[in-house]
Amino acid sequence: MKVLVSGGAGFIGSTVVSACLDAGLDAVVLDDLSKGRREYVKGRSFYEGSVGDGKVVQRVFEDNPDIDAVIHCAARIVVPESVADPEGYYANNVAQGVEFVRTLERLGCRNLIFSSSASIYDPGPELYVDETSPLAAHSPYARTKMMLEWVLEDCASAGHMNVVSLRYFNPIGCDPAMRTGLQDPNPTHALGKLIEAYENHSSFTVTGVDWPTRDGSGMRDYVHVWDLAQAHVAALTRVRSTSVQHDAINLGTGRGTTVRELVAAFERVVGRPMPVEEAAPRPGDVVGCYTRSDKARLLLGWTSQRSIEDGIRDSLAWTQRRRLVLGA
Numbered sequence: 611m612k613v614l615v616s617g618g619a620g621f622i623g624s625t626v627v628s629a630c631l632d633a634g635l636d637a638v639v640l641d642d643l644s645k646g647r648r649e650y651v652k653g654r655s656f657y658e659g660s661v662g663d664g665k666v667v668q669r670v671f672e673d674n675p676d677i678d679a680v681i682h683c684a685a686r687i688v689v690p691e692s693v694a695d696p697e698g699y700y701a702n703n704v705a706q707g708v709e710f711v712r713t714l715e716r717l718g719c720r721n722l723i724f725s726s727s728a729s730i731y732d733p734g735p736e737l738y739v740d741e742t743s744p745l746a747a748h749s750p751y752a753r754t755k756m757m758l759e760w761v762l763e764d765c766a767s768a769g770h771m772n773v774v775s776l777r778y779f780n781p782i783g784c785d786p787a788m789r790t791g792l793q794d795p796n797p798t799h800a801l802g803k804l805i806e807a808y809e810n811h812s813s814f815t816v817t818g819v820d821w822p823t824r825d826g827s828g829m830r831d832y833v834h835v836w837d838l839a840q841a842h843v844a845a846l847t848r849v850r851s852t853s854v855q856h857d858a859i860n861l862g863t864g865r866g867t868t869v870r871e872l873v874a875a876f877e878r879v880v881g882r883p884m885p886v887e888e889a890a891p892r893p894g895d896v897v898g899c900y901t902r903s904d905k906a907r908l909l910l911g912w913t914s915q916r917s918i919e920d921g922i923r924d925s926l927a928w929t930q931r932r933r934l935v936l937g938a
């Protein structure tokens with residue numbers, strides 16, 4: 611049995627592939643390299659192409675008839691970019707995603723794990739959510755995740771697919787073996803900006819200081835990407851062994867951390883204070899939320915193991931390592 615990982619040359623997908631290989635599972639990668647890196651699939655079974663291209667997907671299955679499950683990580687993921695280019699985001703994440711599912715059904719592959727996102731939640735004032743909480747995606751990017759999840763839920767209800775949608779909270783860190791990590795040297799999320807400020811000896815800007823949180827900054831649930839990757843290995847066992855129809859499962863730590871608290875944790879790790887400035891939220895920014903759910907523990911036997919400090923330390927280490935691996 612093999613698993614096909616779409617988007618497996620990207621940050622999370624490549625980490626998931628490493629976790630699968632470490633667990634003794636065979637993995638094949640399909641990625642169009644729009645954001646993924648060829649270096650991340652070196653020595654791995656790799657096909658370059660889009661998930662919406664039925665011919666490429668068919669070739670992957672002809673070459674690997676033992677693929678019985680797919681982890682669908684491929685997507686465009688930058689919120690402000692999705693605000694500026696909604697058509698591009700719906701075309702790539704939704705239209706191509708639906709085409710991918712149709713091809714998989716045609717090829718007889720019924721088991722799918724989908725990279726969904728906590729950004730689809732509409733958190734109440736308490737800011738913690740479980741899988742039954744109301745949904746209201748607030749950016750085109752988040753809506754693409756919500757829409758494809760709905761499509762998959764309907765395909766599962768029709769009896770066509772077994773689907774586990776994993777709703778990630780805020781991934782940080784990298785593969786602890788330093789094989790892969792964030793490929794972008796200038797990530798737009800808070801930890802990326804903190805590392806940039808630390809390296810440049812400049813100030814870090816908290817974007818959004820009037821959110822209804824304990825200190826006014828956005829609320830996040832920072833989960834280590836290696837923990838996330840382990841959850842995919844567990845989800846593979848579930849989707850292969852049971853007729854799950856559609857499970858939506860939150861993947862977070864269950865601890866809410868504000869952006870200012872992230873700064874404090876960062877200062878503890880690097881051992882020096884970070885100068886901080888304040889600014890208005892960026893387009894598409896949301897107050898955020900954290901998970902209160904036990905569903906991942908109950909259905910997958912999974913809980914996060916690594917601390918926020920582990921994630922910060924690994925992200926910092928990867929910043930050095932990335933220059934060696936990617937030369938930038």
Ligand SMILES: NC(=O)c1ccc[n+]([C@@H]2O[C@H](COP(=O)([O-])OP(=O)(O)OC[C@H]3O[C@@H](n4cnc5c(N)ncnc54)[C@H](O)[C@@H]3O)[C@@H](O)[C@H]2O)c1
Pocket residue numbers: 616617618619620621622623640641642643644645646647659660661662682683684685686687702706725726727728755778779780781
């Ligand atoms: N990074 C996060 O904070 C976060 C949070 C929640 C959910 N997610 C989801 O996790 C998944 C992976 O995110 P990531 O952070 O690794 O992003 P990433 O950009 O590093 O990886 C996405 C990969 O998909 C590839 N890709 C994009 N469109 C494609 C297509 N049509 N066909 C084939 N390949 C395509 C890109 O080249 C890239 O390698 C995405 O689905 C994203 O929505 C990410």
